[in-house]
Amino acid sequence: MPEYSNLTLEVQDRIAVLSVNRPDKLNALNEQTIRELGQAFEEIAGRDDVGGVILTGVGEKAFVAGADIAELSKMGPVDGIEVSRLGQQVFRRIELSRKPVIAAVNGFALGGGCELALACHLRIASENAQFGLPEVKLGIIPGYGGTLRLPRIVGKGRALELMLTAQFIKADEAYRIGLANRVVPQAELMDTARKTLSTILANGPIAVGLAIECATRGMEMSVDDGLALESNLFGLLAATSDMREGMQAFLEKRKAEFTGR
Structure with a gap:
């Protein structure tokens, strides 16, 4: 270090x-x-x-x-x-x-x-x-x-x-x-x-990171390009274990245990 x-x-x-x-x-x-x-x-x-x-x-x-x-x-x-x-x-x-x-x-x-x-x-x-x-x-x-x-x-x-x-x-x-x-x-x-x-x-770390990226880069784009970025990142999160865990935890009324994967 x-x-x-x-x-x-x-x-x-x-x-x-x-x-x-x-x-x-x-x-x-x-x-x-x-x-x-x-x-x-x-x-x-x-x-x-x-x-x-x-x-x-x-x-x-x-x-x-x-x-x-x-x-x-x-x-x-x-x-x-x-x-x-x-x-x-x-x-x-x-x-x-x-x-x-x-x-x-x-x-x-x-x-x-x-x-x-x-x-x-x-x-x-x-x-x-x-x-x-x-x-x-x-x-x-x-x-x-x-x-x-x-x-x-x-x-x-x-x-x-x-x-x-x-x-x-x-x-x-x-x-x-x-x-x-x-x-x-x-x-x-x-x-x-x-x-x-x-x-x-306490929230999903991948989702937090992509929300930061989407908001930051989205302000530098046209509305249409920003919306395309948002939908692509939204879809990308559907491939993560964290999304499955977050939604399952909500349905089971328990705290989610995110792994950043």
């Missing part, structure tokens, strides 16, 4: 807690941290003892307060393209993970940190969390997929307002516009994320 300098990874009860661990930098994303995130999700994808992921930041101030500006300030045009594409590739891997990923947003989620949260499947925020894409204040735009994902989640108008004004919004406003799925007190954040993920993991 890889060793991480800027991340911590703990696994218990099929839940991986992956934490960005640069609290002295408010967990800002430098190149090494982004590469380690890619390695961690590659590791997680291959681990049979992991069913889902909670992604968070170390400390109580920041989930991820943005990209590492000191590092970005040195980039030229070609470097800028490479920096953006690295982040895009890693965040896309997170978005397309068939194992559900919940962002436990425990403070600032700004710039690249907000984009990281957007790449997760669900976002649970603490009451002190703040979200924002303030890149235009630095003379740049979001480069890790934020210009695509935010409009898909909250709508184009609200997304452009956040990006063009560079203003931060608090957790209650993020919930109101659909950016956050839930808002809870900071002390309850990780417990709530665990309970939510445990509820998801």
Whole structure:
């Protein structure tokens, strides 16, 4: 298993807690941290003892307060393209993970940190969390997929307002516009994320993974192509033992015992 300098990874009860661990930098994303995130999700994808992921930041101030500006300030045009594409590739891997990923947003989620949260499947925020894409204040735009994902989640108008004004919004406003799925007190954040993920993991794992894929790719397709994908994946699940078990358990009024096959 890889060793991480800027991340911590703990696994218990099929839940991986992956934490960005640069609290002295408010967990800002430098190149090494982004590469380690890619390695961690590659590791997680291959681990049979992991069913889902909670992604968070170390400390109580920041989930991820943005990209590492000191590092970005040195980039030229070609470097800028490479920096953006690295982040895009890693965040896309997170978005397309068939194992559900919940962002436990425990403070600032700004710039690249907000984009990281957007790449997760669900976002649970603490009451002190703040979200924002303030890149235009630095003379740049979001480069890790934020210009695509935010409009898909909250709508184009609200997304452009956040990006063009560079203003931060608090957790209650993020919930109101659909950016956050839930808002809870900071002390309850990780417990709530665990309970939510445990509820998801009680369901058929293949079905959960294909629901993620269908919803994610379907939003990138025409309606007809999305419906074709849905029917194909629906049919594919009919070949699984989990479907037989799930339906038999329902008919027998008992809890299903899924095997992921």
